Amino acid sequence: MQDIRHIIKGCVARDHKYQKIFYEQYRGYALKIVFRYIYRYEKAVDIANDGFVKIFANISKFKPDNEEDIEKIMMGWMKRIMINVSIDELRKSNMLPEIGGIPEHVWEIADSSQDADQLLLYKDLIILIKELPPAYRAVFNLYIIDGYTHSEIADLMNIAIGTSKSNLSKARLLLQKSLKKMEDGKLCRI
Amino acid sequence: MQDIEQNMDELFRKAAENYPLKTGESNWDDIAPALLNSPVIPAESTKKRSIKKKAGLLLLLLSLSLAGWIVFNFPGNKKEITRLNKPGDEKNMTNSFNKTSIPFTKQNIEKKSATTERAHSTTQDQQLENGSILLPMKSGHRKIQYSGNKNRSRDNAQFLFKDRLFQNMPVTVFKNPINDIANPKQIDPAHAISNQVIFKTAIEANDINAQKETTTENLTEKKKNLMPEKQGIYLGVASGLSFAEVKNQGFKKPGLNIGVIAGYQFNGRSSIEAGLFFAQKKYFTRGRYFNMDKIGSSMPAGMEVVSLESTSCVFEIPTRFKYNLLHKNKADLFSSAGITSYILASEKNNYLMLHNGTKQNMTGLYKNGSKYFAATLDISLGYEHTIGKSSHLRIEPYLQIPLKGIGVGSLPVLSSGLRIGLTKFTR
Numbered sequence: 001m002q003d004i005r006h007i008i009k010g011c012v013a014r015d016h017k018y019q020k021i022f023y024e025q026y027r028g029y030a031l032k033i034v035f036r037y038i039y040r041y042e043k044a045v046d047i048a049n050d051g052f053v054k055i056f057a058n059i060s061k062f063k064p065d066n067e068e069d070i071e072k073i074m075m076g077w078m079k080r081i082m083i084n085v086s087i088d089e090l091r092k093s094n095m096l097p098e099i100g101g102i103p104e105h106v107w108e109i110a111d112s113s114q115d116a117d118q119l120l121l122y123k124d125l126i127i128l129i130k131e132l133p134p135a136y137r138a139v140f141n142l143y144i145i146d147g148y149t150h151s152e153i154a155d156l157m158n159i160a161i162g163t164s165k166s167n168l169s170k171a172r173l174l175l176q177k178s179l180k181k182m183e184d185g186k187l188c189r190i
Numbered sequence: 191m192q193d194i195e196q197n198m199d200e201l202f203r204k205a206a207e208n209y210p211l212k213t214g215e216s217n218w219d220d221i222a223p224a225l226l227n228s229p230v231i232p233a234e235s236t237k238k239r240s241i242k243k244k245a246g247l248l249l250l251l252l253s254l255s256l257a258g259w260i261v262f263n264f265p266g267n268k269k270e271i272t273r274l275n276k277p278g279d280e281k282n283m284t285n286s287f288n289k290t291s292i293p294f295t296k297q298n299i300e301k302k303s304a305t306t307e308r309a310h311s312t313t314q315d316q317q318l319e320n321g322s323i324l325l326p327m328k329s330g331h332r333k334i335q336y337s338g339n340k341n342r343s344r345d346n347a348q349f350l351f352k353d354r355l356f357q358n359m360p361v362t363v364f365k366n367p368i369n370d371i372a373n374p375k376q377i378d379p380a381h382a383i384s385n386q387v388i389f390k391t392a393i394e395a396n397d398i399n400a401q402k403e404t405t406t407e408n409l410t411e412k413k414k415n416l417m418p419e420k421q422g423i424y425l426g427v428a429s430g431l432s433f434a435e436v437k438n439q440g441f442k443k444p445g446l447n448i449g450v451i452a453g454y455q456f457n458g459r460s461s462i463e464a465g466l467f468f469a470q471k472k473y474f475t476r477g478r479y480f481n482m483d484k485i486g487s488s489m490p491a492g493m494e495v496v497s498l499e500s501t502s503c504v505f506e507i508p509t510r511f512k513y514n515l516l517h518k519n520k521a522d523l524f525s526s527a528g529i530t531s532y533i534l535a536s537e538k539n540n541y542l543m544l545h546n547g548t549k550q551n552m553t554g555l556y557k558n559g560s561k562y563f564a565a566t567l568d569i570s571l572g573y574e575h576t577i578g579k580s581s582h583l584r585i586e587p588y589l590q591i592p593l594k595g596i597g598v599g600s601l602p603v604l605s606s607g608l609r610i611g612l613t614k615f616t617r
Contacts, residue, residue, distance in 0.1 A: 014225075016222065016225070019225060020218050020222075023216070023218055023221065024216045024218065027213055027216060028211075028213035031211065031213050032206075032209070032211050032213075035211055036206060045214070045217070049217070049220055049221045049224070052221055053221065053224045053225060056225055090547075091547030091548075092547050092548055093547070094547050095547070105212070106211065106212055107210055107211065107212060108210035108211060108212050118208075119208065119209070119210045121205070122204065122205035122208050122209040122210070123205075123209050123210055125201065125202055125205035125209070126205055126206065126209045129202065129206075140202075141206075144199045144202055144203065145202060145203055145206045158494070158544065172195060172198070175198065175202075176194075176198065179198065
């Protein structure tokens with residue numbers, strides 16, 4: 001794996017070779033962020049690609065304070081861009097809820113190992129988040145998982161701080177109900 | 191309840207980090223064409239550009255101030271004159287004068303006793319009248335004639351006296367100028383007396399000057415004399431570039447301004463000015479600073495301004511008080527303060543709007559001729575150079591601080607720039 005500094009330097013110089021390396025190295029990371037916000041898998045892939053176009057257009061602005069943690073800082077910067085493009089897409093669709101389930105082929109099939117159960121649980125939890133109404137889903141992702149404040153969420157989504165808090169509260173209630181249902185369902189199977 | 195929530199939050203965070211998603215094959219071919227067409231945004235942020243521009247303007251103002259300070263405080267005549275006035279100096283110089291064998295020495299000593307009283311009584315007259323000062327030089331003569339301004343002849347006498355070679359040389363002050371004096375030896379004292387000629391040494395002349403200057407009246411006179419006593423109406427034209435910004439959001443492109451000035455000078459220092467300028471103001475703002483009161487009703491419900499770029503054409507009517515801080519020879523350093531009123535001729539806004547989650551561009555053109563009395567507070571610091579008898583060339587960095595918002599969005603626009611002007615007294 002090439003040094004991240006060289007890759008970034010190459011991307012700044014708009015060298016396609018380095019851009020491709022960068023894309024392939026961080027595509028999975030970017031897609032996992034976007035898929036939490038965007039319901040459909042194919043749409044999430046498109047949005048992630050849009051995010052990369054923005055990243056390459058703005059990469060000359062990326063100036064880390066600390067050269068030692070450059071990859072960590074860069075991934076944080078990339079995360080913000082991916083979140084922004086995801087929120088833009090949600091607003092474009094007017095936060096309309098999507099219907100239809102998530103196909104199984106989008107999930108990585110787990111081996112029969114110790115971690116398999118854990119990964120299945122994680123998969124179920126993400127499905128619960130994705131089944132939230134888009135406005136609640138966005139706020140829950142931004143606040144709980146991505147660490148945004150209500151003020152930042154309000155600016156980003158062009159909503160009031162009170163609306164952000166209210167959406168989060170409702171998202172939590174719905175998730176608690178869903179979790180309880182899930183637990184009850186598992187108990188029944190047992 | 192809070193513990194359950196925290197546990198739930200932590201659970202979802204872990205899930206988000208580790209959930210098993212298939213990333214699939216790389217689809218670089220889908221993205222590559224988009225990269226060829228996408229613009230590269232420059233690294234320097236608007237904010238940094240704004241800070242650099244402000245720093246540049248501030249540096250320009252400081253440079254002008256420093257240049258003025260250096261010019262007007264450069265050690266020159268003052269020190270030499272002070273040096274001549276030191277106690278004991280006169281005696282030493284007089285002694286060395288007496289020793290020096292120069293033409294007219296004897297005659298000068300005789301004339302000195304005979305004409306000293308007259309010199310004291312008539313010196314003022316002589317120096318008050320138009321006169322010429324002749325300093326015989328070793329290698330030739332230099333004749334300086336002055337007419338009209340008593341003050342100038344004294345000033346120049348001091349200037350000439352600064353050269354110590356002349357301190358012990360005879361100085362001739364003529365009421366009427368005598369042409370072609372090649373050699374002081376040729377001056378006939380009798381002839382000189384008939385023409386009210388006074389022979390004195392440079393030291394004596396300087397002593398008399400020094401005595402006069404100690405009086406308060408003469409100090410005031412001297413101060414006044416340093417500033418030309420121009421009074422009257424002047425007209426002029428000015429043009430320049432200015433940068434406009436809203437709420438520290440950075441300058442964009444410069445706008446041109448051009449106009450006319452009319453002023454009245456009270457004395458050497460003070461004047462008032464008014465003008466009429468046509469100015470172009472180009473600025474950017476985010477939507478949060480744009481007041482929707484005036485145009486909200488003409489937009490669809492729920493539509494919001496994300497940002498806008500504006501080009502406004504305004505007629506500026508500045509009125510200000512101008513004060514000359516420093517003066518030397520033909521140069522002035524001045525400052526001014528006043529207010530400017532606007533007539534907004536036209537306003538073109540390129541909006542980025544948000545409606546139902548969709549961004550779209552819109553353009554608005556407004557030509558309502560809104561008037562804004564005392565829209566800005568103006569301050570400036572400038573340099574003015576006299577050309578000829580009554581014309582002045584000025585270069586003037588300025589700042590216009592908004593006192594009220596202008597345009598459909600009531601935006602407080604701060605302008606700063608540089609103006610170059612030419613003024614001329616009407617008579």
